Amino acid sequence: MQKKNFSVIGKPLRKIDAMAKCAGETLYADDLNLPRMIYAKLLRSPHPHARILSINTARALKLHGVLAVITGEEMPEKFGIMPSTQDEEALAIDKARYAGDPVAAVAAASETLADKALSYIDVEYEMLKPILTIEDALASAEGSERIHTWNRQANIQKAVSFEFGDVEAAFAQADHIFEDTYFYQGNTHLPMEQYCAVGSYGSDNKLTVWSSTQTPHYLHRALAKVLKISASRIRVIATPVGGGFGGKSDPFSHEICAAKLSMITRRPVKITLTREECFYVHRGRHPVKMLARTGVKNDGTIQAMQYKTFLDGGGYSSYGLASVYYTGALQTVTYKVPAYKFEGVRVFTNKPACGPKRGHGTPQPRFAMEIQLDEIAEKLGLDPIEMRLKQLVEPNSITVNGLRVSSTGLRECIERVAERAGWREKFRKLPFGRGVGFAASSYISGAGLPIYWNNMPHSGVQIKLDRSGGVAVFCGSIDIGQGSDSILAYAVAEEFGIDPADIRVLTADTDLTPVDLGSYSSRVTVMTGNAAVLACGKLKPLLLEAASEALEIPVDDLEFAESKIRSASLHQRAISFAEAVIKAEGKHGTLGATGSYWPPKNPRDFKGSGVGPTPAYSFSTSIVELHCDSATGEITIDKVWIAHDCGRAFNPLLVEGQTEGSVYMALGEALMEEQIFRKNGLHKIPSILEYKSPTTLETPEIETILVETDDPEGPYGAKEAGQGPLLPVVPAVANALYDAIGVRIHEIPITPDKILRALDGRLKPISIPDFKFPAPIKWHPGEGIEVTQKS
Amino acid sequence: MIKEPKKNARSTKTLLRLRVNGETREVATEINKTLLEVLREDLNLTGTKHGCELGECGTCAVLVAGKPVLSCLMLGIEAEHAEILTIEGIMRDGKPHPLQNAFADLGAAQCGYCIPGIVLTAKALLDENPTPTPEEIRQSLSGNLCRCTGYTKIIEAVELAAKKMAANVGVPS
Numbered sequence: 001m002q003k004k005n006f007s008v009i010g011k012p013l014r015k016i017d018a019m020a021k022c023a024g025e026t027l028y029a030d031d032l033n034l035p036r037m038i039y040a041k042l043l044r045s046p047h048p049h050a051r052i053l054s055i056n057t058a059r060a061l062k063l064h065g066v067l068a069v070i071t072g073e074e075m076p077e078k079f080g081i082m083p084s085t086q087d088e089e090a091l092a093i094d095k096a097r098y099a100g101d102p103v104a105a106v107a108a109a110s111e112t113l114a115d116k117a118l119s120y121i122d123v124e125y126e127m128l129k130p131i132l133t134i135e136d137a138l139a140s141a142e143g144s145e146r147i148h149t150w151n152r153q154a155n156i157q158k159a160v161s162f163e164f165g166d167v168e169a170a171f172a173q174a175d176h177i178f179e180d181t182y183f184y185q186g187n188t189h190l191p192m193e194q195y196c197a198v199g200s201y202g203s204d205n206k207l208t209v210w211s212s213t214q215t216p217h218y219l220h221r222a223l224a225k226v227l228k229i230s231a232s233r234i235r236v237i238a239t240p241v242g243g244g245f246g247g248k249s250d251p252f253s254h255e256i257c258a259a260k261l262s263m264i265t266r267r268p269v270k271i272t273l274t275r276e277e278c279f280y281v282h283r284g285r286h287p288v289k290m291l292a293r294t295g296v297k298n299d300g301t302i303q304a305m306q307y308k309t310f311l312d313g314g315g316y317s318s319y320g321l322a323s324v325y326y327t328g329a330l331q332t333v334t335y336k337v338p339a340y341k342f343e344g345v346r347v348f349t350n351k352p353a354c355g356p357k358r359g360h361g362t363p364q365p366r367f368a369m370e371i372q373l374d375e376i377a378e379k380l381g382l383d384p385i386e387m388r389l390k391q392l393v394e395p396n397s398i399t400v401n402g403l404r405v406s407s408t409g410l411r412e413c414i415e416r417v418a419e420r421a422g423w424r425e426k427f428r429k430l431p432f433g434r435g436v437g438f439a440a441s442s443y444i445s446g447a448g449l450p451i452y453w454n455n456m457p458h459s460g461v462q463i464k465l466d467r468s469g470g471v472a473v474f475c476g477s478i479d480i481g482q483g484s485d486s487i488l489a490y491a492v493a494e495e496f497g498i499d500p501a502d503i504r505v506l507t508a509d510t511d512l513t514p515v516d517l518g519s520y521s522s523r524v525t526v527m528t529g530n531a532a533v534l535a536c537g538k539l540k541p542l543l544l545e546a547a548s549e550a551l552e553i554p555v556d557d558l559e560f561a562e563s564k565i566r567s568a569s570l571h572q573r574a575i576s577f578a579e580a581v582i583k584a585e586g587k588h589g590t591l592g593a594t595g596s597y598w599p600p601k602n603p604r605d606f607k608g609s610g611v612g613p614t615p616a617y618s619f620s621t622s623i624v625e626l627h628c629d630s631a632t633g634e635i636t637i638d639k640v641w642i643a644h645d646c647g648r649a650f651n652p653l654l655v656e657g658q659t660e661g662s663v664y665m666a667l668g669e670a671l672m673e674e675q676i677f678r679k680n681g682l683h684k685i686p687s688i689l690e691y692k693s694p695t696t697l698e699t700p701e702i703e704t705i706l707v708e709t710d711d712p713e714g715p716y717g718a719k720e721a722g723q724g725p726l727l728p729v730v731p732a733v734a735n736a737l738y739d740a741i742g743v744r745i746h747e748i749p750i751t752p753d754k755i756l757r758a759l760d761g762r763l764k765p766i767s768i769p770d771f772k773f774p775a776p777i778k779w780h781p782g783e784g785i786e787v788t789q790k791s
Numbered sequence: 792m793i794k795e796p797k798k799n800a801r802s803t804k805t806l807l808r809l810r811v812n813g814e815t816r817e818v819a820t821e822i823n824k825t826l827l828e829v830l831r832e833d834l835n836l837t838g839t840k841h842g843c844e845l846g847e848c849g850t851c852a853v854l855v856a857g858k859p860v861l862s863c864l865m866l867g868i869e870a871e872h873a874e875i876l877t878i879e880g881i882m883r884d885g886k887p888h889p890l891q892n893a894f895a896d897l898g899a900a901q902c903g904y905c906i907p908g909i910v911l912t913a914k915a916l917l918d919e920n921p922t923p924t925p926e927e928i929r930q931s932l933s934g935n936l937c938r939c940t941g942y943t944k945i946i947e948a949v950e951l952a953a954k955k956m957a958a959n960v961g962v963p964s
Contacts, residue, residue, distance in 0.1 A: 025838065481902025654898055660940060
């Protein structure tokens with residue numbers, strides 16, 4: 001990789017908000033206390049599937065201190081993150097679709113009183129039989145009770161089917177065909193910060209909503225739609241998010257209700273969800289049943305792949321349309337796959353809606369794929385790493401499903417992780433009970449297409465320079481802990497040769513900041529970084545011109561460095577950055593500029609082609625070493641090695657942090673976390689105590705290896721870091737378990753009971769439902785290049 | 792049904808006298824309020840966060856008489872007469888505690904929401920055991936959940952702070 005001489009990029013700097021967070025000064029949504037503020041609570045359906053016959057709020061309204069009670073009738077407009085599947089109501093009107101679905105909201109002088117008032121709301125329900133499994137949903141007939149009525153086929157949200165290349169012919173050429181089934185259990189984000197929003201409707205008839213949201217722009221749109229107020233009169237401020245992981249990416253009922261209750265009471269209204277409610281809001285990892293079929297030559301070369309995925313979507317669409325496509329989108333981006341077929345279906349069930357969690361729809365098929373490749377290597381007598389190394393996707397290539405891969409450091413990721421973990425010395429050589437497992441993966445650095453069709457930039461950055469030498473950077477992006485505010489400061493500091501600590505970054509305020517689509521799909525560094533560099537690029541000539549006149553040095557001998565503009569050949573001939581700003585302002589007037597970023601155009605043109613393209617793919621590999629007590633089935637993870645191709649590491653500390661956090665979250669999913677329900681449809685474990693997640697004691701040593709590439713699309717060559725490294729760890733655990741005790745487990749979480757059943761030969765294979773998918777859309781590489789967007 | 796308060800009804804609040812961050816604070820509050828609620832709602836010390844309000848996550852940890860306590864499980868009135876230390880009180884003379892510096896330097900705070908509770912719990916550990924092993928750090932922080940970091944940089948930051956404190960670098964008085 002070409003090393004460039006950076007002053008800020010690549011340095012392990014503090015985040016600009018690091019000390020505020022360590023000092024307890026950062027104000028999260030629930031830390032806001034406004035004058036005259038009152039408190040709201042939501043009444044949630046105790047039934048998973050029920051018709052709402054009536055709601056009587058009269059008794060609650062009579063309580064002293066209760067200021068407003070609302071139901072869905074007052075805001076009937078539907079909303080939802082994906083424009084074509086908007087099926088949510090701020091408060092359910094005709095039907096409750098999961099236990100926890102909000103049906104009414106109260107605003108009162110205190111939180112305790114609001115809570116008490118909920119029990120004074122009388123709701124008459126007609127209970128319906130809940131639909132709780134993928135099989136039940138798929139078995140729905142024409143006349144079955146429907147969870148939603150807008151969708152064509154009863155209780156099926158979306159079914160898709162694609163064929164890329166000549167799949168049948170490719171399978172026919174294979175020496176061996178492997179077919180297996182898998183189940184990836186659902187789990188939830190569990191951010192430490194509970195959801196919270198504050199709505200304030202002022203006497204100027206303008207609404208302000210503060211919320212712990214990853215997507216202030218989409219919340220802005222949803223508020224305007226449901227509340228029927230012009231978006232120009234709504235201001236959304238995303239407060240620093242206390243953990244998101246995808247769970248705070250939808251517009252939510254509680255946000256809309258806080259706003260509506262403030263419109264009614266004309267007082268600021270705060271709503272903070274309890275931890276139990278967070279489990280109902282959910283939008284977490286979809287439970288997915290999968291069938292994976294792979295045809296290979298005797299030497300392990302992949303000829304064709306086929307996937308069927310069945311997603312348990314829960315009660316609403318949420319991001320489900322994208323989720324189902326994502327379970328088939330990225331299988332082709334790691335190894336060369338000459339022909340590929342994918343069929344996927346997402347069903348509605350009477351459970352909290354699933355949505356995007358770290359890796360969005362791609363960890364599930366990656367789990368299946370990397371275990372199956374491990375088994376293929378085993379059956380063919382090949383080393384699973386050697387087998388993969390022979391068929392890696394090349395840089396600057398196009399996959400069979402038309403995805404354009406720019407840079408890839410996958411080979412280096414594989415080689416370095418194998419070397420560091422001592423793969424050759426350990427694989428199939430450790431004593432019984434101890435094992436190592438390998439897996440690889442790829443992920444997007446930002447979705448190539450926006451969620452709602454428009455031709456505007458995905459990210460905008462505005463920079464203001466003032467005569468004090470101060471630099472203010474405005475951007476709609478929201479820092480959810482990944483460090484996106486710092487990324488803006490680093491990019492601008494690099495361009496202007498100044499200290500990032502001297503820059504003020506103002507983000508996620510729809511009144512003040514240009515739109516950025518939000519902190520999802522690992523898009524922020526690439527998109528805001530590029531926009532920031534472009535904005536700086538407009539201001540630099542003005543500063544250079546002014547400096548050139550002042551120093552009497554030609555512009556092409558000037559450089560930005562050490563908070564100065566100086567002669568590149570004679571460093572002591574310089575003026576300070578602040579002085580250059582003053583001179584430039586005198587010469588050109590008030591100094592400001594914007595930068596806009598659009599991702600490259602979608603290289604494909606079929607329906608559903610919007611999911612998968614990205615400016616750049618990241619690559620990750622992992623080796624997990626573990627030991628398992630075959631008497632108790634207990635697994636202990638000894639160490640995880642993770643290599644991640646992040647493009648250029650903007651700040652290695654932050655990239656390592658994202659990588660380590662991804663490994664941790666993957667281990668939670670692999671070993672213990674599950675969002676599960678009783679037979680009556682109630683959540684089985686809606687508390688942190690019962691929903692097990694790894695503590696310091698279960699989290700092993702993690703060795704992170706950053707593999708830097710210089711991607712042409714990323715700012716300074718950077719790619720994503722926040723999600724991709726989760727993907728390989730889960731299958732690597734399963735593969736390591738096989739190396740340790742010789743059993744294959746095709747489902748997560750891999751718990752002791754499953755291990756013991758597998759050792760006894762009593763673990764049943766995953767059943768795959770019968771379902772007739774639609775006729776496939778057939779597409780061949782080279783078709784329909786450079787179109788913009790369809791569906 | 793909750794009735795209109797009677798005229799001349801007695802106040803529902805009790806006067807608490809608390810020692811918080813070295814200051815004496817008096818506050819009229821409901822007697823059933825948790826220390827967490829008193830700190831955040833009555834004293835506006837919002838540096839103390841909450842993640843479950845059921846004693847399951849460690850987010851709301853503060854130090855009471857030098858020991859980590861889950862402030863969501865203790866009543867305000869129980870904390871009378873003891874020295875309470877919250878994250879706002881950990882700086883001295885405007886200088887960050889070595890733990891705060893180490894957490895900031897190593898990127899141990901991502902979203903930052905669990906960090907006040909973790910820094911305070913780590914402070915209690917270092918006050919008692921200035922040279923903990925990584926295993927002892929893991930044990931002492933095992934009740935504090937963090938969903939962002941994978942704990943790696945948190946444990947490294949506590950080790951770094953311990954080293955700096957042992958070398959007497961930047962130790963607050």
